[in-house]
Amino acid sequence: MLDNQIKAQLQQYLTMLEGDLLIKASIGDDKTSQDMLNLVEELEKMSPRITVQHALLERTPSFSINKVGAEESGVVFAGLPLGHEFTSLVLALLQVSGRAPKVDAAVIKRIQAIKQPLKFETYVSLTCHNCPDVVQALNIMSVLNPNISNVMIEGGTFQNEIKDRDIMAVPTVYLNGENFGGGRMELEDILTKLGEVSDGSEFADKEPFDVLVVGGGPAGSAAAIYSARKGIRTGIVAERFGGQVNDTLSIENIIGTKATEGPAFVSSLEAHVLDYEIDVMKSQRAKKVEKKDLIEVTLENGAVLKGKTVILSTGARYRQLEVPGEEKFKNKGVAYCPHCDGPIFKGKDVAVIGGGNSGVEAAIDLAGVVNHVTLIQRSEELKADKVLQERVRSLKNVTIITNALTTEITGTDKVNGLTYKDRKTGEEKQIVLQGVFIQIGLLPNTEFLQGAIEMNAHGEIIVDKHGATNVSGIFAAGDCTDTAYKQIVISMGSGATAALGAFDYMIRNVDSRDYIEA
Incomplete structure (x- = not known):
């Protein structure tokens, strides 16, 4: 079922299991069932911590992953979790076994506070690069809270459900039998959609930043890294880390990297950012930017973050046709x-x-x-x-x-x-x-900046060669600016330019220098 290279990699991960696992497999006579049986039996052979047991689950073929001696984890895979979902399988094995997921303590607290039963069903295709983010987020929630369960449903295997529920886009998530949403969602996005929102109190005690970056795509990541390397206090606030790159499959024009995929590239960006002492605040949307004694960034949750300088790297989004039927039939064709x-x-x-x-x-x-x-x-x-x-x-x-x-x-x-x-x-x-x-191009995510800084007729932020805007101390980079070309490599370069420009601004500005040296 698995080739030797994948087996070798999987073997290394299975040594990290922290507890014994019981895989309950619901198997039929169809080919997918037999392939699934082969898969879970291979897992059993590869680790003495894994035992496979035949069972009757809600769907066939499917299997659940549970920790021996504990209650049901709520993590189920219906259909083969291969392709892009193979990582979801590996992470589920580790997390159900007791290995802690890499989630902020504040987010864990929000998950564990959920009292009502939440039964998620996530429809995926194995070629979808956005689906694993949703599956993995919901699996983490299931592991952390016994009131929550999630089943990944591979659409090719359960075509009857795809037809009955008229699903025309993946990922599509159902909650307690009702359509919950679709498209790429991170853990914080799901919690927000559930109403488990941050009230802003977690940001109340944050000291002002030397450089506060708004936006977590290639430009924002580069700006944050370049700033942190100067040894100054750096923060990055992003509605969606990685931005639009998450929706890009094949990337073949990053110099020095012959080929990669959007989600993998975003993962490497985030890992690089986390190598530095950068305060990363995800799933937070900026609402307003104002220049006062410091520059204040007001978030949708009411929190106010302050910075001596701010770098705007809010990116762009898919341009819509804005014709009758487009909004009505989203995810319905x-x-x-x-x-x-x-x-x-x-x-x-x-x-x-x-x-x-x-x-x-x-x-x-x-x-x-x-x-x-x-x-x-x-x-x-x-x-x-x-x-x-x-x-x-x-x-x-x-x-x-x-x-x-x-x-x-x-x-x-x-x-x-x-x-x-x-x-x-x-x-x-x-x-x-x-x-x-x-597929008709992009629109800059700059609506919230109207009247605050100078923009062109297309809503792009006008910057100079240092990445500076017309407002002292505010810089911008990437696809939200009037740069001639919208490319990942250009965005990263402009992020570095804006960071260097912001640093140069601080060392030449008396108030900024006093603040940094304080």
Whole structure:
């Protein structure tokens, strides 16, 4: 079931088990059941701490992981947890055995305070790079609180449930039988959605920072690391550590790294940040920035963080079409991540809107999964790199329509078509399809800064060559700025520039110098 290289890696992890485990497996006569049986039996052979027992669980095939002598952990895998979910399996084995998850004490306290029973069901595909974050977060909650349980459900194995619940995007999470949400969610995001929010009191006693970074993507991470290396007090507050990079699958243009994936890259960024004495505050959204004696950043939870300098690196998000049907049919046929949601549309007809690199790459990716792809571009020509254009034009199941303005996404309970206007003739046309993937660029996350600092007509923060804004002591970096190109490597460089600019500002400013030396 597992190749020798994976077995060797797994063997090392299994030596870290802190208690004996009982795997209860519900096995049928189907091939997936037999593959699952082979998997858990291999685990049993690899560690004397693991015992496999046949049992009847809610779903077949599935298996639960429990600590011997303890109550049920609530951690269940329905379908094979391979592909991107293999890490979820390894972490579940370790955490159920008694190995403490790497979670802040304040977050653990919030989890353990939950009294009501929470039964989560998480639908995934094994090609989804966002799904493991959700599965692992809910598994941690299940391990830490006996009132909580989570079952990972692999959609390919339980297609009847996917159909019955009309699931058209992964991850999709159900809570106590009702749709809870979809898309990538971290542990803190789930707690916030449950109403277990931080009230800001945990930030009340924080001393002012020399450099406070707002945003935890590549630019924010680089800015925080460069600042901390100067030996000054550094903090980083981020709604979502890693930002948009979490939604990127293949990354092949980081110099010195031939290829990686978004979540793996984010993990390495966070690990690097944590190597320094940086105060990391995750799942916190900035609401306002004001220049007073110090620069004050007010969070959505009411807390106020202060810094002698602030570096804004809030990144960008997917641009939306803003046409009728887009919001209504999100996760019901409207999607933004072809890597995550592509398998849900296997054998169906879909459209990709956007003729840049991301749109053409999405069309190429989906063409290998779906029945047919219609690539729609607003202008006369595709904007993607020539090599990508040549590739997409070679695919027999891809139709390219240019000079097309999408006017509506149609459907009843889910997407059934798309309407566009021919910009040459003015004629309105309809395409029958089951999915629409939107890939039309980015919008900077700067709405909360309106009136506080100078921005251009696109909402991008205007910066100089030092990363400085028009407000003394406030710097900015990355995709939220007016930089000419939106690339990970450029964002990291601009984060470093802003950090150096902030440090230079402090050593040249009398008040800042006195504060640092105090």
